[in-house]
Amino acid sequence: MNLFQLRAFDAVAREGSFTRAANRLFISQPAVTGHIKALEEHYQITLLRRTARRVELTEEGIRLAAITRAMFGLVEEAQVMLEANRQLLTGRLEVAADGPHRVMPMLAQLRAAYPGITVNLRLGNAQETLAALLCEHADVAVLTEVEPRKGLYLQSLGDSRICALLPAGHAWASNAEELQLGELDRQIMVLREPSSITRRTFDQACSEAGVQPRVLLELDSREAVTEAVAAELGIGIVSSMEISHDPRVVARPIAGAGLVNQHMIGCLERRRELRLIQAFLSLAPVV
Known part of the structure; x- marks a missing residue:
């Protein structure tokens, strides 16, 4: 025919x-x-x-x-x-992120610029987010401390610092200055699971500085750490970009080497020229 x-x-x-x-x-x-x-x-x-x-x-x-x-x-x-x-009047974008704080402002900008675009956001830990991108379950991903590799395009989103999370009534909470890493030696702490990027960065810095905190609880979410700190079960750690406005807790930056995390936005190199992916990449702040 x-x-x-x-x-x-x-x-x-x-x-x-x-x-x-x-x-x-x-x-x-x-x-x-x-x-x-x-x-x-x-x-x-x-x-x-x-x-x-x-x-x-x-x-x-x-x-x-x-x-x-x-x-x-x-x-x-x-x-x-x-x-x-x-023309980006319609379409669907699959986004993965290892936390909501960096990605949500970008999604708001995307919504304002291209209201016809539908977004599916999946949140997970760093390993899950990278895996979703590499397996093409996500078009773009917002990642922390990811190693460059062939076929992966990465664009910097800036960095964040590890902070100590203290109960509002703690003796250190009223001091706005940086907390020295050495002050956390032998302190009772409530931390994320060992696979957490924030936890891994903190553990590495403590190991190199010879600091040995006493880990009372290991928790699987930022929210759980906040609740444990608010209940005065110990001191937590949190990324500076994840600090919540919770009057029960106070965050203080920790001074010391190796306490900074790099954040990136990424996509597969061969899909980088797709217009919808380009549109999302263009929303990344200039650093």
């Missing part, structure tokens, strides 16, 4: 004229005539009657026109959808 011939027939059936059909398809009138003649001869069927004033469909032509109108109507719908997506 020759789709060029069907397209020519569909145009004539819609326009009722070979001339208008040729204009619709941006081809010559003889080309339209040739396509339809070839279609009729191949299938030994008469689809059109040429009169002095217009072109009329035969009974078989009416039946075929109903089919081609539906068929090429779907093609036109597909073209409209793809064109809207190309």
